[in-house]
Amino acid sequence: MNNSIQRFNTPIDLAQAATVTILQMAEQAIAKTGAFKIVLAGGNTPNLIYQALSQAQAEWDKWWIFWGDERCLAADDAERNSLMAMQAWLTKVAIPSEQIFPIAAEHGAQQAAQAYAQQIEDYLPFDLVLLGMGEDGHTASLFPCHPHNVDELVHAVFSAPKLPAHRVSLSVKTLSNSETVLFLITGASKAKAFKLWQTGVNLPVAQIQARKHTLIYADDAALAQF
Numbered sequence: 579m580n581n582s583i584q585r586f587n588t589p590i591d592l593a594q595a596a597t598v599t600i601l602q603m604a605e606q607a608i609a610k611t612g613a614f615k616i617v618l619a620g621g622n623t624p625n626l627i628y629q630a631l632s633q634a635q636a637e638w639d640k641w642w643i644f645w646g647d648e649r650c651l652a653a654d655d656a657e658r659n660s661l662m663a664m665q666a667w668l669t670k671v672a673i674p675s676e677q678i679f680p681i682a683a684e685h686g687a688q689q690a691a692q693a694y695a696q697q698i699e700d701y702l703p704f705d706l707v708l709l710g711m712g713e714d715g716h717t718a719s720l721f722p723c724h725p726h727n728v729d730e731l732v733h734a735v736f737s738a739p740k741l742p743a744h745r746v747s748l749s750v751k752t753l754s755n756s757e758t759v760l761f762l763i764t765g766a767s768k769a770k771a772f773k774l775w776q777t778g779v780n781l782p783v784a785q786i787q788a789r790k791h792t793l794i795y796a797d798d799a800a801l802a803q804f
């Protein structure tokens with residue numbers, strides 16, 4: 579397991595460091611290829627980072643935005659991962675709308691998963707994938723004891739233990755098909771799963787390995803048992 583773990587005192591310290599890391603990786607990718615392809619994490623943890631990015635200077639016209647997973651809710655539902663990122667960041671900077679690819683989960687898990695697989699195929703590999711982790715060691719919408727066809731680029735999820743039950747998730751293969759993966763993990767509720775992960779339990783979070791760098795940013799509370 580070649581993960582590099584960086585510890586932060588607070589979620590705010592972590593968010594500041596992650597924002598700098600993301601902007602640096604964007605500059606490097608754009609200098610190399612003229613584009614920066616980033617996959618966004620859902621849940622609450624990345625919100626501070628998205629807010630900070632909304633205040634940053636960057637070559638926004640060269641950013642391409644994708645999501646790692648989505649909840650099968652109406653597009654304007656406040657619990658949608660896409661809406662959270664839009665409101666916190668994407669509507670406040672000049673990223674061309676044709677370079678922003680939300681998962682159309684409002685159409686149902688199966689249809690949305692198939693459509694998104696076709697949509698992202700030509701953009702692989704990504705430059706950076708952001709991921710959170712749940713208390714049970716899930717990441718994106720890949721949950722423990724939920725088998726999937728490993729060859730799929732994108733999975734339809736129908737019985738997620740974290741509501742809503744219907745979701746769409748990029749697969750382990752697709753989330754790993756990135757130059758860098760950056761895990762963002764805060765809070766005491768994540769400490770048990772973090773320890774299990776780092777002591778070799780094959781949780782979904784443990785199955786993601788980037789092409790080059792798998793980075794873990796975690797705060798003291800999440801690392802309390804490690």
Ligand code: 6PG
Binds near residue numbers: 619624710711713
């Ligand atoms: C989702 C997320 C999920 C999330 C973790 C952590 O749609 O729910 O993609 O994988 O990242 O559950 O969530 P928090 O950051 O809110 O703790």
